[in-house]
Amino acid sequence: MxxxxxxxxxxxxxxxxxxxxxxxxxxxxxxxxxxxxxxxxxxxxxxxxxxxxxxxxxxxxxxxxxxxxxxxxxxxxxxxxxxxxxxxxxxxxxxxxxxxxxxxxxxxxxxxxxxxxxxxxxxxxxxxxxxxxxxxxxxxxxxxxxxxxxxxxxxxxxxxxxxxxxxxxxxxxxxxxxIRVGTFQFANQFLDTEELKALADYTIKRHYKEIFEKEEKYRHFLHEVVKKQAKLIAGWQLVGFIHGVMNTDNMVISGETIDYGPCAFMDTYHPETVFSSIDTEGRYAYQNQPKMASWDLARLAEALVPLLHDNMEKAIEIAQEEINQFSNLYLTFWYDGMRKKLGLFHENEMDEDLIRALLGLMVKYEADYTNTFRDLTLNQTTQPNLISSTEYQQWLDLWQDRRKQQEESLDDSRKLMESVNPTVIPRNHRVEEALERAVTNQDYSAMDSLVSVLQNPYDYENLNDYYVTPPGETACGYRTFCGT
Known part of the structure; x- marks a missing residue:
């Protein structure tokens, strides 16, 4: 060897x-x-x-x-x-x-x-x-x-x-x-407090060693996991990624995305989008992902209660306080990301309305999520339903006025947008095409090309229409399946 x-x-x-x-x-x-x-x-x-x-x-x-x-x-x-x-x-x-x-x-x-x-x-x-x-x-x-x-x-x-x-x-x-949220649930449900403590100490040393010597280290641990997950889920939402199965065993303590079973990326923007064939009730729909992340983290907090304080009531209070921070943390990360997607450097009181108005128009006119922001970055429109709307034209005027209020130049604004608005994502029809050729014909060329393009999704110098074009009507009702 x-x-x-x-x-x-x-x-x-x-x-x-x-x-x-x-x-x-x-x-x-x-x-x-x-x-x-x-x-x-x-x-x-x-x-x-x-x-x-x-x-x-x-x-x-x-x-x-x-x-x-x-x-x-x-x-x-x-x-x-x-x-x-x-x-x-x-x-x-x-x-x-x-x-x-x-x-x-x-x-x-x-x-x-x-x-x-x-x-x-x-x-x-x-x-x-x-x-x-x-x-x-x-x-x-x-x-x-x-x-x-x-x-x-x-x-x-x-x-x-x-x-x-x-x-x-x-x-x-x-x-x-x-190490998953479910690992801590296992320890809390089936083992004793000393074994739960051993898991928590191991995890802190491995992923959050800077807090190991702090007082109330288990509270700090919970706080850091909540913060990492809030940032992760905001990242998903900002690129239109739908995980599909946000069970507690699919949330890892390190803050990474894990288990790409029935996941997919949105084409046409709609908050209720579900791809997973097993998510028949829409529990893990796009719009529900932040809420479900908070729910999963609440299960982690429950598992950690024996370590948070010797007094049970105080321990539950600490757990609740930390979980309650998720929503504000998530919204902070998400709004910050959305501002960047619109080329906005600093917070303004009108930003929330501006962002929500755009998303509402994208739903109404069935706009492609990724390409809407790519078009704004390139100062173009490839979506006829959106561009023909008087409402959208009015929104564009408001957005341009907001950009001009900044000290930063419009060129700087465009560069900021290029850094966060991908030109390509793993489009479902391109993924399926690559998989079909690989599995059926042992031809990996389509997969190799797709992976190569996905390595540089913010490349605005080498746009490739083949990978940015949304699917046709045949993609309606697209479903993904668990591999087991």
């Missing part, structure tokens, strides 16, 4: 109830179909080794690095509002890599077979959803939104039964950690 590769696993320092030692299932014919050389370089990994036959054995789980203990993590969670015991049912954490900058990242195999937490599932994954996560997570990285990353995708040589038979695959996922 390559002697330069070393994986640690500090999660093993936690009480053993938090994990189960678990070897990945061996697969018959592993084949590397996607390798993220950019991410590998950031992590200090040897791309030549991992693209070799021996490296593929490691990435597939067929061979485990010496002195490592792969594990499946235990956690619980609320799924669509209902609490249940969960855990890594189809994932194995190989270990942690520490970069030259002393940053620590989990290396996890997704789709690596059954674990004690599989709950009857086969523990496997299919190629389409794993490639989808690769595309979307790299798209989020390009957009500047905190996200888990995809290091590699491998086919396994297996045939997996879902609605039809599909090629089996494994995703190699990189994350700051996989």
């Amino acid at each position: 390559n002697p330069s590769i070393r994986l640690e696993n500090t999660y093993l320092t936690l009480p053993e109830e938090f994990y189960t030692a678990q070897l990945p299932s061996k697969v018959p014919s592993p084949n590397l179909v996607k390798w993220n050389s950019t991410l590998a370089k950031e992590l200090g990994l040897d791309s030549d080794f991992f693209q070799s036959k021996e490296g593929v054995l490691v990435l597939s789980g067929n061979q485990v690095l010496e002195d490592t203990t792969p594990i499946a993590e235990a956690y619980a969670g609320h799924q669509f509002g209902y609490f249940t015991m969960l855990g890594d049912g189809r994932a194995v954490l190989l270990g942690e890599i520490v970069t030259k900058d002393e940053e620590r990242y989990d290396i996890q195999l997704k789709g690596s077979g059954r674990t004690p937490y599989s709950r009857g599932g086969d523990g496997k994954a299919t190629l389409g959803p794993m490639l989808r996560e690769y595309i979307i997570s790299e798209g989020m990285k390009g957009l500047g939104i905190p996200s888990t990353r995809s290091l590699a995708v491998l086919t396994t040589g297996e045939t997996i039964l879902r609605e039809t038979t599909l090629p089996g695959a494994i995703l190699v996922r990189v994350a700051k950690s996989h």
Whole structure:
């Protein structure tokens, strides 16, 4: 084995109830179909080794690095509002890599077979959803939104039964950690206070070490997680991203976006947009994402109550005070982001009405979310319904007057807009096109081109109409599906 590769696993320092030692299932014919050389370089990994036959054995789980203990993590969670015991049912954490900058990242195999937490599932994954996560997570990285990353995708040589038979695959996922709100719910529900404290201390040291020596460190911890999630969800909203399954097991304490199952990006702007086939009630619709993030964080606060104060009433009061801050934090991040999208440098009392008026017109005239802001940036209009509206023309006059009130020049305003308004997003029809060609024909050229464009979504010098054009009417009713 390559002697330069070393994986640690500090999660093993936690009480053993938090994990189960678990070897990945061996697969018959592993084949590397996607390798993220950019991410590998950031992590200090040897791309030549991992693209070799021996490296593929490691990435597939067929061979485990010496002195490592792969594990499946235990956690619980609320799924669509209902609490249940969960855990890594189809994932194995190989270990942690520490970069030259002393940053620590989990290396996890997704789709690596059954674990004690599989709950009857086969523990496997299919190629389409794993490639989808690769595309979307790299798209989020390009957009500047905190996200888990995809290091590699491998086919396994297996045939997996879902609605039809599909090629089996494994995703190699990189994350700051996989500690979830549901991990704390698991500790609070099934373990004792000392074990909950051990989890909290470990998490603080790993992600928020600057607060470890502070008084009331668990309150500070809750505050920091609330703040990070408020900023993350604002980032989602600002680019029209819809996660689809905001269960508490899909909210990680590090503040990254995780689990790209039935997620998608909005084309036509409408706050009630839902893509996920399993979200039949619209619980996780676009407009509900901030509210549901607050709900999930309230479950974290509940789990932390035993650590917040010796007096139960005081502990609940602290938890409530911290959760109550989410709304204002979120709105601060969101309004700040919306001002930037409109080229506004400073707060003005008319900004809220200006922003809300534009969004209202976008709904009324069925405007494309991304292209509306791209058009404003370029001082053009590609959407006939919007431009033919007298209301929109009046709004444009108000917006231009607001920009002219600033000390900064209109050129500076345009540059600010270019820095936050993407020209391209992972358009659903382009993602599906790339997946269809890859899965059906083993042709990855469309995927490679799409990922390449998504790495520079704020590039206004090289606009590509193929990737910015919204879908036609055939995209109405677009649905996404969970990969399990």
